[in-house]
Amino acid sequence: MLRFYPGNPDLQEYLKYAIQDGMISVAVFVATMLQAARSPDLHHPATLDMLCRIALDSHYSSGSPPMGSVVSYGESAIIIVGTVQDALALLRTAHVLPLTHFHQLTTSASELVILLLSCVSDLSQVSTTQASFQLQDITEILQSFRLTPAVRQALDTYMVSLGFLTGDDAKVAREAQMMHSLQVALGKDDVSGPNSDADVITFGLELHHLVTHRAKHFGAGCGPDAAALLVGTFRRSSWPAPVFYTQLFTAALLCLSQAPQSTCFIWRAFIVGRLPALLTVFEAAMTSDNTVDADWRSAMQAAMSIFHRTDMMVHCDHVLVSAEGTEAFYPNLPFSRELLRQLVDTGLLDDRNALGVDPTVLEKSLLPLHAEAQNAGFDIHSYIDCKLLPDLTIEEAHTLFDRICKEAATHSAFASVVMKRFISLSTSFDVEALSRLCKALYLRHRILDIISLHVKIDELLYQTVYLVDCYDCETIGDPQTAVSHLGDIVMFSQYTLAHFNLDAKMFVQGDRTVSGLFLQSASQVFSHESLSGEDAQAFNAWFKTLFDSGSEGIEDTILRSSRPKTLLKIASTLFSSAINARIEGKIDGDTLNNGISFFTGPLLSWTLVGVVRSLLQEIYRKGFMAPVHIEVLQTLLLSPSCPKPVLVLCGSRILTLLASKPAKDRLAAVRFDVVTVQRLVSEALGPRETAHIQHAMSLGMHVPWQEQSKRAIQNVLAAARAGKAPSIDVDRLVKTTTPSKFLRSLWTELSLSAGLAETETFRRFITFVLTTPLSSAGPPLLPIFLHTVLPSILVSVDASQPQSHANIELLVITVSSVLTAALHLELALRGTRWEHRLVFGHPIASMARRLATDLRNANSYAGTAIIQRLGSSQSFVANFPVFMGELGV
Incomplete structure (x- = not known):
């Protein structure tokens, strides 16, 4: 965020709060900040000085010595020296950047270097290479820049310690002598390792990466990126083309056969609906490379031996049938036949070889949507485009989605139609039609998962984020309806960002960019003094409209005068200010409840993701001694019109809050309906996600990172x-x-x-x-x-x-x-x-x-x-x- 808002005071306050609240320690902040400061994107004096001052002020206010504050107790010397190296890089940057009278970056960076150097004690584990590198770096800094006496003295002392490490000639001689015997023991053989023809590890890891991160860079949704990974694997493996394809399909079927019920659907969609298309891009890349001479048709024919593994094929079908909820999504064809059809349709396998595996594979009548399209005189792309009408009801859209889920051969065409529809509707600012499509999609996450396998989700989100970012109701005839429709577009964007764990800081389309940070920061509560300009005017107008006993409700005028993006930004602050006013007796309970009631309808309910998150955070912060906050939270969650994305995106935090030990007595005291809220959230999340959250809570909320890494590595080896x-x-x-x-x-x-x-x-x-x-x-x-x-x-x-x-x-x-x-x-x-x-x-x-x-x-x-x-x-x-x-x- 600081890349786009250098020195932003709101971000400064957020970072200060994160340290003060214990979300991150000073040591973690210092190490992370110094690594990030190496990026040219942050090379702005205001930004770097602000980050340094946050670290320094947090350290000084703690009253702790540097060891235990800027550096964690027990940290290894190697890591401390690495952090020092990052600090030296910042010191160099500080002297290179333009001077400014408003920011003293050189002073701040110097203070940080001195503090870190005071934490370095035992250098025995530091390599001579690292010591030599730092000696050279420090020498250049001392010779090139005018440093303060304090930092110069600290660097001189540190150089003496490093000098002891680089002058150990006896150690070098001993190592040279031992090298001779080692060389004899190791021999002169090749170091690249053998190539196994039975390797499911390489493709197992790679295919899981493509599917898990399908909506991100180098995921399945980005065809050229994913194909490049396959090209790189083929070139380094030295496998013949038949072995390469056989290994690939063996690993793919293993991934499906061992997939849990919650993910086997997406694996089928990937293997049948996406993998053949990726292989066509892969083959095109390999064909254009004159250094590779491979018969890819013969290679694919050889790989079809996998279909004779009846045990594996039966297992795949069994997994798909037994998965929970697959009745509505169960394919029209057996998995093996469906895959063969796609290999034929994409030109990867000829008809004769496909018929040799399954004589019925080419019967077109077995694909209902394709048959309907043919009877209507359309190709499948045009047919889906016609079926996805702009005025389609949610129920009608979901019926179409369910049919598409059953036929993987339609997935690519459907994703392409959706992408084009998003582009055309956002470009024409048709919020009503786009709103209907967005709502249909966020209420059916399976179809969203299918889309993510075929198109770049960040390009899809660009359309919605850009529309919300620049939408203005000033000239709209019916602003109340327009804002309600725009709300579904906002919630689609928030849901999709969270569902695929995407970074919202920047979306790019050609030479245009737009930031989506306003979607992820909607829970931030601003002080009145920090609001200015349009934000301050909107806050004052909306607070009077919502929480003034003399207000006559929401008029079109106020909707035309404030942008929806601004309303999303100030929503949490409106709630916080109204609750504080109620606590201080400035407004009564009826006035507060009347204002809140506007947020339970479609006009404003789309702002509630941020509002509910801010309420939960405040309840946690106050240790559940927040009866008004709890009452407001219950009102929002129990509202029949509370949007599903609110319950889904806040569900984990809600269930965690309700399960905490202090919650039982405190919530009972304010008559909070725990059972009903838990039921509503669990229904929105679904049984599997709810079980996952409950399992995580049973293990404890914090598992040390070392244990997480160890478990993950051991799982791979097992x-x-x-x-x-x-x-x-x-x-x-x-x-x-x-x-x-x-x-x-x-x-x-x-x-x-x-x-x-x-x-x-x-x-x-x-x-x-x-x-x-x-x-x-x-x-x-x-x-x-x-x-x-x-x-x-x-x-x-x-x-x-x-x-x-x-x-x-x-x-x-x-x-x-x-x-x-x-x-x-x-x-x-x-x-x-x-x-x-x-x-x-x-x-x-x-x-x-x-x-x-x-x-x-x-x-x-x-x-x-x-x-x-x-x-x-x-x-x-x-x-x-x-x-x-x-x-x-």
């Missing part, structure tokens, strides 16, 4: 050992901690649990984690591992001599595999939107060059062993000649 298709949500795990901590945990857990006994599992797993681009905003993991985590691993390996041979071999496998995989993905992304955007943060060649330099200069026994092993591999050196010349001692 699945691989059982011959199943594994899955892991790296994006979610990285959000629970910092990337560096997650990667250190990954290495520790993998090297201990898998190690050389399961080399192929280790290689495939760590390659996926480090080279599959994250779908959410965040730094790429590969450079963090190579340049931050790897040096600390080398220190540990050096310290464990002579029992370090196994870890050295694992590091060789890791570096070789991840650099090779990343290189092939980088090549596969040429010609896509990522070609000039550096999906790994840096070109792979430059990362390899830096790594080779770091390893040569590391004065590390393990580092020398690794670079010699890499240099002995002809296939690796062919891709990365910077490692050439390290062929032995």
